[in-house]
Amino acid sequence: MKTDNGKGRSAPKSIMSTLSTSDWENTVPTTQEIEHQKPQLDEQQQNKLIKRIKQLLVEQNAVLVAHYYTDPVLQQLADETGGCVADSLEMARFGKASPADKIIVAGVRFMGETAKILSPEKKVFMPELEATCSLDLGCPAEDFIPFCDDHPDRVVVVYANTSARVKARADWVVTSGIASEVIKHLASEGKKILWAPDRHLGKYIQSITHADMLLWQGSCIVHDEFKADTLLTLKEKHPDARILVHPESPYTVVEMADLVGSTTQLIHAVKSMPDQTFIVATDNRIFYKMQQAAPDKTLIEAPTGGVGATCTMCAHCSWMAMNTLQGILKVLEQNINEVHVEESVRIKAFESTQRLLDFAAATK
Numbered sequence: 001m002k003t004d005n006g007k008g009r010s011a012p013k014s015i016m017s018t019l020s021t022s023d024w025e026n027t028v029p030t031t032q033e034i035e036h037q038k039p040q041l042d043e044q045q046q047n048k049l050i051k052r053i054k055q056l057l058v059e060q061n062a063v064l065v066a067h068y069y070t071d072p073v074l075q076q077l078a079d080e081t082g083g084c085v086a087d088s089l090e091m092a093r094f095g096k097a098s099p100a101d102k103i104i105v106a107g108v109r110f111m112g113e114t115a116k117i118l119s120p121e122k123k124v125f126m127p128e129l130e131a132t133c134s135l136d137l138g139c140p141a142e143d144f145i146p147f148c149d150d151h152p153d154r155v156v157v158v159y160a161n162t163s164a165r166v167k168a169r170a171d172w173v174v175t176s177g178i179a180s181e182v183i184k185h186l187a188s189e190g191k192k193i194l195w196a197p198d199r200h201l202g203k204y205i206q207s208i209t210h211a212d213m214l215l216w217q218g219s220c221i222v223h224d225e226f227k228a229d230t231l232l233t234l235k236e237k238h239p240d241a242r243i244l245v246h247p248e249s250p251y252t253v254v255e256m257a258d259l260v261g262s263t264t265q266l267i268h269a270v271k272s273m274p275d276q277t278f279i280v281a282t283d284n285r286i287f288y289k290m291q292q293a294a295p296d297k298t299l300i301e302a303p304t305g306g307v308g309a310t311c312t313m314c315a316h317c318s319w320m321a322m323n324t325l326q327g328i329l330k331v332l333e334q335n336i337n338e339v340h341v342e343e344s345v346r347i348k349a350f351e352s353t354q355r356l357l358d359f360a361a362a363t364k
């Protein structure tokens with residue numbers, strides 16, 4: 001893992017040598033593999049599962065919160081049962097505000113942890129504890145903490161897609177929707193930033209804020225697959241289409257965007273922009289909410305491979321794909337897959353997360 005200060009200068013060798021390269025990348029299942037392993041349900045079986053889950057959610061005073069990148073069946077179920085479909089922080093905020101005793105988080109590991117960080121008095125469960133995130137995996141606390149210690153002059157700002165231990169070391173936790181506002185605010189106070197883990201998001205924020213940012217070099221393996229050259233070809237075929245890009249995408253793709261935004265901002269854009277057709281560079285399960293918001297609009301997936309290349313994720317996160325109806329039912333029937341966060345870590349992670357919530361409330 002290398003670091004870069006966002007201005008093209010590499011970090012000193014002494015810093016780079018403290019960072020390890022993980023081999024988790026070789027073990028990530030492809031989305032096709034995950035989809036293939038899922039038991040296929042006919043409509044009748046699916047309805048039976050949904051009915052049972054609805055019943056257990058009520059009986060156990062539990063609420064289902066789902067991320068925009070999960071299977072539309074789960075998103076619909078969350079909506080129908082009084083839960084929510086949102087980004088990670090909103091999922092956690094919703095869980096905290098809910099009168100439910102149990103929060104079932106359909107998403108990836110750091111989302112379950114974030115829900116627990118905000119709601120220690122509640123029980124938090126996940127359909128699949130193995131569902132994780134390349135940004136989280138690519139920023140292990142044992143490497144990140146000494147790296148921060150080596151840069152005491154920098155304010156540590158981490159993206160929500162990190163472990164509880166990494167959040168606990170940070171001064172701020174941010175989401176993509178508000179990251180640039182926070183960085184602008186810190187830069188206006190003359191602060192230098194240490195940013196982790198997404199290098200593309202960091203570079204994008206640095207380009208619009210001109211802040212002094214030292215970037216951890218993690219990335220999202222789903223957004224990393226979007227390619228500028230094939231996007232250009234697609235745009236030529238659809239000259240009237242507007243390009244919407246999530247800032248975890250490579251900077252060459254971000255540069256082609258008509259709008260760069262978080263998941264929630266991209267959904268709003270489809271509805272509020274007057275255009276009819278959109279090319280969307282983010283996980284394609286977001287189309288469910290986009291189509292709900294603007295049923296008459298045409299959505300096209302941004303291409304995920306260069307000429308002659310293949311994709312691994314193919315615009316859908318394999319870890320998000322691990323969330324299933326069967327997994328939710330198992331959690332409710334067997335009380336398994338509870339998320340735990342060590343209390344000393346949780347308290348510190350809560351402080352850096354709460355700082356963001358206070359900032360968001362103050363700048364509304």
Ligand code: SF4
Nearest residue numbers: 133134220221222317
């Ligand atoms: S889509 Fe990317 S950022 Fe989101 S959970 Fe999957 S790997 Fe992580």
